[in-house]
Amino acid sequence: MSLPVRVRLTLWYGSLLEAMLVGLGAFLIVRLRADLVAAIDRSLDTRAAQIALDYTGDGEEEFRGVSESSLVAVPRGETADQVLSPSGTVLQSAGDEAVSQEPMIGAADLARARRDGAGLRLTAALGADREPFRILAVRLPDRPDVLVVSESLEDVDRSVHRLLGLMLLAGPAALAAAGGGGWWIAGEALRPVRRMTEEAAAIGPGRLHERVGVPRTRDEIERLGMTLNAMLARLERSVDEQRRFVADAAHELRTPLAIMRSEIDVSLASDRLPPAARAVLRSAADEVGRMSGIVENLLTLARMDEEGGLEILRAPVDLADVAGDVARRFQAAAGSKGIVLGVSAEHVVVLGDRERLLQAVANLVDNAVKYTQPGGHVEVSVRAAPGRGRVVVADDGPGIPPELLPRIFDRFVRADAVRSRGTGGAGLGLAICRGIVEAHGGRIRAESEPGEGSRFVLELPVVEDAGPVDPAGPTGTMRVR
Ligand SMILES: Nc1ncnc2c1ncn2[C@@H]1O[C@H](COP(=O)(O)OP(=O)(O)O)[C@@H](O)[C@H]1O
Ligand SMILES: [Mg+2]
Missing domain, CATH: 3.30.450.20 (PAS domain)
Structure with a gap:
């Protein structure tokens, strides 16, 4: 019971x-x-x-x-x-x-x-x-x-009967009074426990620096609260260490990957390369590209969890440019899988971080190409909507199970393992997309009919008075958790 x-x-x-x-x-x-x-x-x-x-x-x-x-x-x-x-x-x-x-x-x-x-x-x-x-x-x-x-x-x-009658009358009354008193005392004694439970339940992964309020009662309840807080402190420390490790590791991996990438590019530029070697180098370049993407995602995730949150540059960025870049990057992967990757873009200028936006759209296109069956279609489009620019990545792949749709932007959420087996990924790509988009003051949502395909819609506020696009000149930074 x-x-x-x-x-x-x-x-x-x-x-x-x-x-x-x-x-x-x-x-x-x-x-x-x-x-x-x-x-x-x-x-x-x-x-x-x-x-x-x-x-x-x-x-x-x-x-x-x-x-x-x-x-x-x-x-x-x-x-x-x-x-x-x-x-x-x-x-x-x-x-x-x-x-x-x-x-x-x-x-x-x-x-x-x-x-x-x-x-x-x-x-x-x-x-x-x-x-x-x-x-x-x-x-x-x-x-x-x-x-x-x-x-x-x-x-x-x-x-004797009179006494019995009196007791039958007074007994239940005494019992009710004592029961009520007991109920009240138990409630009072347990109130701090209830409050601490609520506070502890509200401390999520992003709020590990918070502590529960400990009543100064010098009893088991105070000890419970202090133990809980000590545990939170240990948890915070270890999560911090892990985060720092991931960030450091990802940071360390960036440079060698960039060097590999440029060395492969130099080798591919040579005319005297036998066709077989060229094919191997192309494939290696693709893999290095994928690895860079994963490293970028890890680094972004670690930054999102850091004290100040994700740092976002604020410069005018043309979303058509971003879409074109991403499509170019995935053209080869789509082609080798027999998927048609199309782009249709209007020029829409938003204020933001070009590299981050590239990363977000790339994550969406990566998913679309990864999860759509050979012979499918992926379409990246950019349109201007009142006050906002809209990037849509649509595919005619398997779609997302309806029960997963509300949580699809949460960390580590993936559809059934069988379908995704061999496609890698840890379920972090969409969480990073949302982090980046929200840091820009934008919104992202997913629409999907199982069996019909998926549509990811990314909306960003546009620059009211769009000047000439100058990707080199950041006009300031903002930090958003
Ligand atoms: N275009 C898509 N079509 C079908 N399923 C998708 C699509 N995009 C995302 N998903 C589902 O959402 C899950 C989460 O995606 P993501 O966060 O990018 O993680 P990962 O790609 O590492 O699995 C994927 O595992 C997949 O099941
Ligand atoms: Mg992904």
């Missing part, structure tokens, strides 16, 4: 209290009844002794008068007295007539009372309406007869 701690605590508390109340109540009732019966027993003793004394002194005729005077002396409860012969015949009787006319004890009890000098005590239901009576039977001194005195237990039962 997985109830919240607060409910469990309250239930525990309530059940314990209930058990205690029931136990206490039962004890009180048993005690009260025993005490009341003992009081009746004492009064029966007194009356029996007095009657026996008077009986011996004044003879049988006095019995009724004597027992009636005793009755007056003991105003509480109904009483009945009788003298029984050894054979069980009622010789004389007094008090409650409905009870005293018939023998109040059976033959066996009568025999025992005659034998036992100390007298016999018992409780029995007497009369036509079976009323409970406490009975004392003693043998009269120097005679074979037995004196039986009795008193109704009705008052005792009434007192």
